[in-house]
Amino acid sequence: MSKETKSLPMVALRGLTVLPGMVRHFDVSREKSLAAINEAVEGDQKIFLTAQRDIEVADPSGADVYQVGCIATIRQIVKLPKKISRVLISGEERAAINCIEFEEPYLRANVTVIPDTDRQEETAGADQGLGKEAMLRGLRDVFREYAAKEPKVSKEIGSQIEGMEDLRELVDLVAANVPFSWEDAQELLEEEDLTSRYELLIYKLVKEIQILNVKEEIQIKVKERVDKNQREYILREELKLIREELGDDTMLSDADEFQQAADALEAPEEVKEKLNKEIKRFRNTVNSPAETGVIRTYIETLLEMPWDKMCEEHKDIAYASQVLEEDHYGLEKVKERVLEFLAVRALTKKGDTPILCLVGPPGTGKTSIARSLARALKKPYVRISLGGVRDEAEIRGHRRTYVGAMPGRIANGLKAAGVKNPLMLLDEIDKVSNDYKGDTFSALLEVLDSEQNCKFRDHYLEVPIDLSEVLFITTANTLQTIPRPLLDRMEVIEVSSYTENEKMHIAMEHLIPKQLDKHGLTADQLTISKKALWKMARNYTKEAGVRQLERKIGDICRKTAKEILEGKKKAVHITERNLASYLGKELFIYQMANESDEVGIVRGLAWTSVGGDTLQIEVNVMPGEGEILLTGQMGDVMKESARTGISYIRSVSKKHRIAEDFFKEHDVHIHIPEGAVPKDGPSAGITMATAMFSAITGRKVRSDVAMTGEITLRGRVLPIGGLKEKLLAAKSAGIKTVLVPKENEPDVEEISSEITRGLEIVFVSQMEEVLKLALVKRRGSHDH
Template sequence: MTIPAIALRGLCVLPKMVVHFDVSRKKSIMALEKAMVKDQKIFLVAQKSVQEEDPDEEDLYSMGTVGTIKQIMKLPGGLVRVVAEGLLRARLCSLEDEDGYLQAEIEPCPTEPLEGADDATREAMCRILREHVEAYALANPSLSRDVAAAILETGTLEELLDEISINIPFSLENKQQLVETTSLAERYVLIEKILGTEVEVCRIKQEFQEKVKERIDQNQKEYILREQMKLIREELGEDTIQADAARFEEELAGLKADKAVKEKIEKEIGRYRTMPMGSQEAYVSRNYIEQLLELPWNKMSRDNKDLAKAEAVLEEDHYGLEKVKERIMEFLAVRALTGKGESPIVCLVGPPGTGKTSIAKSIARALNKKYVRICLGGVRDEAEIRGHRRTYIGAMPGRIAAALKQAGTSNPLMLLDEVDKLGSDYKGDPSAALLEILDSAQNDKFRDHFIELPLDLSHVLFIATANTTDTIPRPLLDRMEIIEVSSYTENEKYHIAEKYLVVKQRKKNGLTEEQFAVSEKALRKIIHSYTREAGVRELERKIGQLCRKAARELLTGKKKQVRITEGNLEKYLGRELWRTEKAASEDAVGIVRGLAWTSVGGDTLEVEVNLMPGSGKLQLTGQMGDVMKESAETALSYVRSVSPDFQVDSAVYEKNDIHVHIPEGAVPKDGPSAGVTMATAIMSAVTGKKVKADLAMTGEVTLRGRVLPIGGLKEKLLAAKMADIHTVLVPVPNEPNVMELSREIVSGMDIKYVGTMDEVLKEALI
């Protein structure tokens, strides 16, 4: 016979065997096509080597199987899936490459019958084979019960031999031997030999496994796995714990630390060596050693001692903030003289957006220190600061130790951000944990619960930030040097915007100086009419908004250059958001202008008082807090006590109700600084005397008419200046605060110091 042929890689087909395989070689695909055109017969022969891509006659076995193609299915990637059934054995006589496919000349080899065997012999042979199959099925679980049952139920010897050859997973060499064996008697001997060998191999394998199991405790799976891993590592010469311990000892040799610290680490490494591989204790010990080795015990960076360079860096990064810069320069001067000098613990207190966090970065750059920031806002757990004890699952060092590790030196600048927003709950009080850290007398031996060794924090330059000191615990506040970072004046905001914010936002939005510019008047109008804040955060957002709108105009091709002026500002930012309430143009009865401090700067408040027929009640409106309500009652008591001096009949208070109102009722107002304002307004209402319109005042009043000092004076005077008020009454004890203010704030204002209500009324009433 001459029929198309396919060379199979790693596959051998037997007669009566249905097999599916994938074909990708062009010669094989063409052979399939030729076979389908004729009678669907094809010669399937195995390759001797699976790596051979273009086999010839010498690369193929001499015996193969003639098969019938049952189904062909084309798959993506040029593959063809074939389902074929083996028909009969055939010997390969010759092989030719004809028209791009293999054409084989074959000689069919029918099975030689079993001669001279009676029925009893055949039955004996079948039983022997069935016993071998049963033994094989028991020893080899990979042969399913259904397949084994189907083989055992086969009737004749010929069928049984075929079923065993087809269904039992023999090796490729064994199957090729079965293809090449045409004699039924020889095939029986071969199958019996193969089955016997397989059963023996399975038995030996099982005995070996049982011997291994005898050496290992069967009830401990984890121990088995550990032992196996240990044996493998011993064979490979890679014991992880010993390798890690050796690495730790190398790192310890190069560690800059005190003798006590090195002895502790060395002792811990010795304990780690003796621990079993994979245990939880070994993991904890390894983590602890790594943390100790990563800490910068005696490793310090070299600080910048050049005062001129440090001052230049501070001036370059920030406008104003004179007190902060002065304190840092003092620290540098002491460090230069003494060679050491204690690092100060500074707390910058001021409204949001005034540059507290960014000044810390500039200080780090000026001193050439590593900078690390710890945000304390919302921290409630004491372990966040001091660390967890190592006995707990998931224990880790506290934020201070972690920050030291991050910095890589023992003398970084450590910023404790939002120290006024620390919380506390049943887990502890984090502010109490900070007491040791922020005390220069004892922080040289700070103990973290996880590290368990004293950490020297005396070289760390701590800078804390807070919006207010009211919520900082007194003992913690006592350990820090408070520096007020107060609100910026409009002129200061203009210089900050011109030097820093415009440049920063221009770069951030991909604009050049030629493409985008803002005029001086436009900047001043943004500050005055579009923002109301103590800092410059909202101002930066507005400048960013201008940059984004300019970028859009430039990209759409409408303009090649965008210049923001006072005239076109409304086009980009919309209508003005804030209008400052100016001083009243006419003097009035019962209306007095007060000054107030808010979280976003200063503001002016008009206090209005009306008398109306009633029964002597005091009515307070304008969403006042408890302190301000008490101030109003105190002011009324004072006014009633001095009424005879102003010829006011006491019956006025019995026949009239007094209503004190502060406009903008939706805004909460509280604080001890409106007493003199309300007392003056009540006195004006009951006497009928007018109050000067171009005058504002601040201060608290006592029952006897003394004027008490107040805080936030800079913000209050700025608010008065913005409202075009030229005369301001300030308590006498606040005179030193006024002296510290820059001329820019107090210029153009007549500040009068008052010590009693008599002086206030003399200045205010007409």
């Protein structure tokens, strides 16, 4: 019998063997393969498919493929992106390659169709029929067992197999629908004898069933290990019960330990009830690790809080006074207020705990005062920095429903102190900010209100905390950013700028010893004269406090340490003369009073964040059209003061014999030097008015006079703030006479004589008085 040969386009498949009866799709991207597919589609849809021996070969030839493959019919082609085609085929007949007819532009092979043979056909007819039936039943049984364990096999294939009576078709159908590897499928494809192919298929199916059995056993073991935790819990509970029966209670559970701690805790009844309730919940959630951890943390936090634990009140006023004097020079108001608080506590045994707010420029010792107070009162000291805090939960705590919830800073501060009556410093309260997470200032209202803070509620703790015993000290650089309701609850004590004399004392008594110790030097190795300290305070620093001065002393200490180690000197003595060799050139030169009286130049006084300063205001009058020019980076308030001043001068022009058309024919230019520095504030009104009046009338202004105050349209002089710093600046500039608003007279009385000594302070209430005192009198003239 002659075998049928065919000439067909050929595609070499990577990692895939197609069997007769198999319907599946594969992707084609190689140009040769695409060309072969196209050629087959244009013909009779027939194509020869064979597997590559090595899937890594990119351009296979006849030697790179298996000789036995499958003739298939192309059913569908789908074009995909990136020049890829998805081809759907159905396998039909086995075939072997005779030769490769050509390899370009695609592979074309001459193949011979392999007919099925069966060695059992040689047996007798009756026996042959029994053998076929046995083989059919055996394959069905094995496939049923496989299908029961492998969910990938569809039910339709199972029902289709049950009705098949042809052994060859059954073998091909089972082989095509079991997910064998492509190597196993190639073995089945190359087997020509039906009986041998049947035996090979049965062997491979049984092998797959064994693999599935092993996989199932592994899954069962994994499940057993997952259930181990539950089993251990049951065993622990049994062990606990056995111990209780035997009376062996040496190993207490966590819940029992918590219960013992709760029973021993000194706390209000409400707290105890909450604790007992949570411990009960803890006992009932042992098998839920996530919930157990949350409850455990909450119980531990409640147990650590100092509910009724207090430190002993120290009421020795003499000791407190001694500590405050040791740690700080000056600051009389603060010291006096604290000693008053102690006196009240000593007499009444209780007394309201005040909430003090220390307000002043940076570096004036506000934070260190709080630390000294804690030492003087022998109280635990807790510092809470509020700078930049914008989340209300930072103060009140997070609610326990949130992941990672914790108490607020106030509750944590109490926990850290360990007592309910510590000294708690709320630092930088003016730098608290708000955002969408809540109003932090409003949260502080409850903390700092003596009427409310006895029942302060932290969102995390959920039970009231008594803050009435806490001595709260707050610090701020300015009161402008603190809301009025919060400010109303605090007793404000101003910590003002230090005088140069105070800076000298602070440097000698505190800063120099501190820096010597920090840099490993002794008092014999480095000495600094008073004149050198004076010059450092005046010409190397410009501040209200002493931070920069301390840094400059630190600079000298470092350079001294280097010189001593290099062996250049054994000891260093800093004087006014050699100061520049250690600190470099002078950084600040005070603008001293003018040597002579001039027209249109007046010395004003200003308050800055680093203390006081003098402000020279210059005015020129020139021909023009009545414009007022303002330069020197003035703010809106100063511009309004200038316009008010010119309006006042125009209103009294007839009295002072100023020509009626003067303001129509002249421009007035007001300038404040240092144009790069922004200036604003309501205290330069009379200064600008005096300078404009001097320039318009041509009368000179006394060079030894400085002034501060706001002006109204009718010439009244209004009060100002920051008087102490302004008087310090005037004294430093060599001013003899200072004009101050009449309403500021009480402020002057509170300023120490050290500052006012040598200054003639004149109180004024009307602009006429200012002009009379500031302008140089004309010869032979009489002031009305």
